[in-house]
Amino acid sequence: MQNRILLIGGNFYPEPIGIGKYNGEMMDWLATNGYDCTVVTTYPYYPQWKVQTPYVNKAFWYKKEIKYIKPFYESSVKIYRCPQFVPVNPTGAKRMILDFSFFITSFLLIIKLLLSVRKYDIVISVVPAFQLGLLGILYKKLRGGRFFYHIQDLQIDAARDLGMIKSKTLIDFLLGIEKYILKHADVVSSISAGMIEKIKMKCGKQIDFFPNWVDTKMFYPISEKALLKQEFNFDPEDTIVLYSGAVGEKQGLENILLTAKSFIHKTHVKFVICGSGPYLKKLEDMKAKFNLNNVVFMSTQPIEKLNRFLNMADVHLVLQKNNATDLIMPSKLTTILAIGGVALVTAVQGSSLYNLIKLHNLGIIAEPENLTALSTVINTAIENSNEEIQFNARTYAEKYLSIEKIISRFSYNMKESPEVHFMENFNFQASNQFTPVES
Numbered sequence: 001m002q003n004r005i006l007l008i009g010g011n012f013y014p015e016p017i018g019i020g021k022y023n024g025e026m027m028d029w030l031a032t033n034g035y036d037c038t039v040v041t042t043y044p045y046y047p048q049w050k051v052q053t054p055y056v057n058k059a060f061w062y063k064k065e066i067k068y069i070k071p072f073y074e075s076s077v078k079i080y081r082c083p084q085f086v087p088v089n090p091t092g093a094k095r096m097i098l099d100f101s102f103f104i105t106s107f108l109l110i111i112k113l114l115l116s117v118r119k120y121d122i123v124i125s126v127v128p129a130f131q132l133g134l135l136g137i138l139y140k141k142l143r144g145g146r147f148f149y150h151i152q153d154l155q156i157d158a159a160r161d162l163g164m165i166k167s168k169t170l171i172d173f174l175l176g177i178e179k180y181i182l183k184h185a186d187v188v189s190s191i192s193a194g195m196i197e198k199i200k201m202k203c204g205k206q207i208d209f210f211p212n213w214v215d216t217k218m219f220y221p222i223s224e225k226a227l228l229k230q231e232f233n234f235d236p237e238d239t240i241v242l243y244s245g246a247v248g249e250k251q252g253l254e255n256i257l258l259t260a261k262s263f264i265h266k267t268h269v270k271f272v273i274c275g276s277g278p279y280l281k282k283l284e285d286m287k288a289k290f291n292l293n294n295v296v297f298m299s300t301q302p303i304e305k306l307n308r309f310l311n312m313a314d315v316h317l318v319l320q321k322n323n324a325t326d327l328i329m330p331s332k333l334t335t336i337l338a339i340g341g342v343a344l345v346t347a348v349q350g351s352s353l354y355n356l357i358k359l360h361n362l363g364i365i366a367e368p369e370n371l372t373a374l375s376t377v378i379n380t381a382i383e384n385s386n387e388e389i390q391f392n393a394r395t396y397a398e399k400y401l402s403i404e405k406i407i408s409r410f411s412y413n414m415k416e417s418p419e420v421h422f423m424e425n426f427n428f429q430a431s432n433q434f435t436p437v438e439s
Helices: 018-032 092-114 130-143 155-161 168-184 193-203 225-231 254-262 280-290 303-312 332-338 352-360 371-383 387-400 403-415
Strands: 004-008 036-042 063-069 075-082 122-127 146-151 187-190 239-244 269-274 295-298 315-318 343-346 363-366 426-428 434-436
Touching: 004 018, 004 092, 004 130, 018 036, 018 063, 018 075, 018 403, 036 092, 075 092, 092 130, 122 130, 130 146, 130 168, 146 168, 155 168, 168 193, 187 193, 193 352, 225 303, 239 303, 239 371, 254 269, 254 280, 254 295, 254 371, 280 295, 315 332, 315 371, 332 343, 332 387, 343 352, 343 371, 352 363, 363 371, 363 387
Parallel strands: 004 036, 004 122, 036 075, 122 146, 146 187, 239 269, 239 315, 269 295, 315 343, 343 363
Antiparallel strands: 063 075, 426 434
16 A cells, blocks of 8 residues: 655745745655655745736635646646735745744645545655644644654744844744644754754754755756857856845845946856845846846746756856854755856855865855955856866765655655664764765
């Protein structure tokens, strides 16, 4: 009999980036490899922060659909979509309402699933939203099975440190709920060494390492950059400095425009911001204010063009603010590594992201929120050969980040007892650097 898996997550297919992308790919892989998969999720809204076609006029009520998986359509994933409040301008308070609205609507659906004849063997909830773990605990207590709690963002810590929630009383209340969830989960996992250490301090239990992955067959290096640049309406001689991803507050993207000011005399250097999000209007206003004709905004690219689009860039920006260190691991980095891209990463010395890049020479590091440092390293990146970094990036992705290797290990862990930990496949050094051990 097939193992039955229930995923509870606020982001899912067909969202093209971020957690929705990873949740979708994970469930596709599990379904293709013999699991009976069900998902409780929302209508797709990220990164645009509005419900997307073809769901725009259907998102006020519940919807059940079946996703058949290509290429042979022999496997499928059952999806329950729940209504949710989606704010146009997601402030800290509005994001809390968004998460709470999905928690309520998904709770009502979980009650229905609790009454079904066949139970789920494994329930997975993915953070954010952190409170979805309460639904996993509810199902476990009433129907049994194992509960996996996977943390993509340290959501409460980030809201506190980025000033999105200022009330200490509220933060302490939310941290108390989080601690309860961590205590009652059978398996807790996260995506970076630094995040794992922070989670351990919260609950004092083993935390599994379940990193984000990349499809190295879909994303790979292409050498004809001049032709690719022409394909996307740039001159072959242009040097492209690209940010591609969510356009939000935590990335500190205003620094791209402030840096572009210092390159205004280098007319061949183009700063490209590709994506959608609540911060986009502010960036567009900054461009107009400073008259930056070397900054180009582009919409999120369709998946069939994405490999060629990313390969067009000479430098890829992976930006974080100082106080987001080890609270968030940028998911875009895996794809940049897969194409053999030159990643320019802002990371605090000693953080797991800094250690990863430094240890394996996977990119160029700059101090976060330091405009002088950012301008200097961009200039260094575009003036020098980066062949070693490009080779290391692709090699690392093939060796350690392929979707097949990572999810197959996760699948093995789901079939074993709670004492068997996925993290056994990795060697963590005292400095929080880590080197995956090949299976």
